[in-house]
Amino acid sequence: MTFEQVTSMPxxxxxxxxxxxxxxxxxxxxxxIVGARGVAGVTxxxxxxxxxIFLVLALVSLLL
Incomplete structure (x- = not known):
């Protein structure tokens, strides 16, 4: 792949x-609801x- 092919790919x-x-x-x-506050906090x-991460990738996708 050349540089132009890499940069032109959306x-x-x-x-x-x-x-x-x-x-x-x-x-x-x-x-x-069950009462597992530790699991709820981590998740x-x-x-x-x-x-x-989704918002950052969406912003990068819209700008490029």
């Missing part, structure tokens, strides 16, 4: 980070980071 973004964020958010809600933190 950045394709899928919603996988957002899907995983929703999965971890649901796990956090269920854990909070909520993971969900938050997945949303942040």
């Amino acid at each position: 950045l394709v973004m899928s919603g996988e980070f957002l899907q995983w964020a929703v999965v971890f958010f649901v796990i956090a809600i269920v854990a909070a 909520m933190t993971v969900a938050k980071w997945f949303v942040i």
